[in-house]
Amino acid sequence: MTTAMGAACAVVGPGASGAAARRPATAGRAEAEAARSGGFRGMWVATVANRDWPSRAGLTADAQRAELLAHLDRAVERRLNTVVLQVRPTADALWPSPHEPWAQCLTGTQGRDPGWDPLGTAVAEAHARGLELHAWFNPYRVANHTDPSRLAASHPARRHPEWTIPYGGKLFYDPGLPEVRRFVQDAMLDAVRRYDVDAVHWDDYFYPYPVAGESFADDETYARYGADFPDRADWRRHNTDLLVSEMAARIKEVKPGVAFGISPFGVWRNIADDPEGSDTRAGVGTYDDLYADTRKWVAEGWIDHVVPQLYWHIGHSATDYATLLDWWNAAVRGTGVDLYIGEALYKAGDPAQPEAWQDPKELSRHLALAAERPGVGGHCFFAAKEVTEDRIGALAAVVADHYPTRARPPRRPGDA
Numbered sequence: 001m002t003t004a005m006g007a008a009c010a011v012v013g014p015g016a017s018g019a020a021a022r023r024p025a026t027a028g029r030a031e032a033e034a035a036r037s038g039g040f041r042g043m044w045v046a047t048v049a050n051r052d053w054p055s056r057a058g059l060t061a062d063a064q065r066a067e068l069l070a071h072l073d074r075a076v077e078r079r080l081n082t083v084v085l086q087v088r089p090t091a092d093a094l095w096p097s098p099h100e101p102w103a104q105c106l107t108g109t110q111g112r113d114p115g116w117d118p119l120g121t122a123v124a125e126a127h128a129r130g131l132e133l134h135a136w137f138n139p140y141r142v143a144n145h146t147d148p149s150r151l152a153a154s155h156p157a158r159r160h161p162e163w164t165i166p167y168g169g170k171l172f173y174d175p176g177l178p179e180v181r182r183f184v185q186d187a188m189l190d191a192v193r194r195y196d197v198d199a200v201h202w203d204d205y206f207y208p209y210p211v212a213g214e215s216f217a218d219d220e221t222y223a224r225y226g227a228d229f230p231d232r233a234d235w236r237r238h239n240t241d242l243l244v245s246e247m248a249a250r251i252k253e254v255k256p257g258v259a260f261g262i263s264p265f266g267v268w269r270n271i272a273d274d275p276e277g278s279d280t281r282a283g284v285g286t287y288d289d290l291y292a293d294t295r296k297w298v299a300e301g302w303i304d305h306v307v308p309q310l311y312w313h314i315g316h317s318a319t320d321y322a323t324l325l326d327w328w329n330a331a332v333r334g335t336g337v338d339l340y341i342g343e344a345l346y347k348a349g350d351p352a353q354p355e356a357w358q359d360p361k362e363l364s365r366h367l368a369l370a371a372e373r374p375g376v377g378g379h380c381f382f383a384a385k386e387v388t389e390d391r392i393g394a395l396a397a398v399v400a401d402h403y404p405t406r407a408r409p410p411r412r413p414g415d416a
Contacts, residue, residue: 038407040305040340040378042082043075043387044136047105048089049144052384057108061115064106068118069125071384076129078387078395079403083126084201084380087119087191088137090144091157091173091184095119095194099187101152111152123195132198132409134261137188138205139243140180142171156183165218168211175207175239175291176221185247192254198409199259200251204309206240206292209284236291248302263307263342263380264294266324268331278327281318298337306337307380311344313356314365322369329373338377338410341370345381349391364397371402377410 046052053071054064075083087094092103092110095118101111106118119135126133142157143150146166151157157164157171163180165172173180192200207216222232229235244262251260269277269285276295277285286292297303308328312319325341332339343366347357356362370376381387381395390396 039410041080042084042380043384044084044382045384047086050105074388079406081409082132084134084136085122086136091142101154134199134201135191135197136201139184140173144170146171167208167216176218181243199261202262204265206290210289237293240292244297245302259304261305262303266308266310268295279323298335307340307342309342329375332375339375340378343379343381345386348394360393360397363394364401367402
């Protein structure tokens with residue numbers, strides 16, 4: 001996610017079915033609809049660099065499990081209904097993957113077996129609590145450093161150094177290589193096949209965020225594959241389109257009931273760059289800087305839901321929350337794609353943030369505005385650590401004002 005730390009062949013059509021909401025088999029339709037009236041209420045649990053969980057690398061298996069269950073219990077206490085757990089933070093895995101090594105965030109040593117199955121446990125325990133579990137994967141990030149020798153000896157990036165590009169002090173897979181796109185899809189789909197996850201979730205990282213004075217060194221790949229495109233930017237966007245559309249189709253082949261959601265940076269393009277863009281002046285846009293045509297993915301129905309990260313306050317001079325809320329509400333209209341808003345809980349009460357974020361009611365006002373937009377079906381809060389700490393009671397205000405009762409996840413097309 002974009003935070004101070006580092007900040008989801010044929011394609012699926014609009015309105016494709018997603019994960020079935022869990023409810024008692026005897027519940028009638030009216031009861032089920034009432035239970036879902038609260039919409040999507042999610043929280044992200046980031047594992048990269050031990051951001052949210054585990055609290056530090058090297059805890060015992062029992063301690064890791066206890067911390068995980070505490071996060072799930074806190075989600076229930078806050079009347080949330082969905083947990084978005086990061087299970088592939090740096091091209092490593094929080095399950096026994098045949099494709100990639102065990103994640104470093106668990107034991108402190110990438111490739112070391114933690115002695116339990118975090119993803120399997122998370123799915124079972126979330127469902128036991130009436131929560132959906134969305135498996136959050138990062139497609140292309142290999143490491144938050146550029147030294148391949150620090151990766152596990154079995155790491156695919158060490159076996160295939162030609163797949164990687166160092167940039168901005170980090171190591172990435174090259175999105176222009178067809179074999180890379182196929183591999184990262186295979187690695188993610190292994191979890192979909194093996195576990196009863198409710199959704200595949202991607203965040204905002206595709207091509208990396210631009211770093212001043214550096215170029216992403218894909219000259220050789222562009223020379224090999226980019227001849228049919230007017231420029232490198234169009235070729236890069238095509239590569240990202242392929243990643244999304246192919247993954248959408250493959251998820252439906254593997255498990256048709258699993259939803260596919262993506263949480264992009266909140267600005268597609270500024271209106272100064274495109275009349276269809278938002279009336280904003282953001283320094284970054286997904287289309288031009290991350291080569292991610294997020295608006296197209298919604299229009300094509302390649303994803304089941306979109307969770308734009310609207311991490312600004314109401315009235316922000318360059319990227320006003322209300323302005324972007326309206327833009328995304330219009331973007332999903334008539335597409336069958338669900339819209340959930342990513343909310344910056346981590347900013348609430350942070351003394352480094354503007355004055356608006358010192359008001360415990362700022363986030364509650366976000367939800368009040370969103371309730372007036374028919375396309376908005378819920379919200380997701382970044383992130384689990386702040387759900388627990390709730391420094392100034394911003395989430396408590398949201399719960400008091402908008403979540404009077406528990407609610408099951410929203411009904412998806414195709415549910416019985």
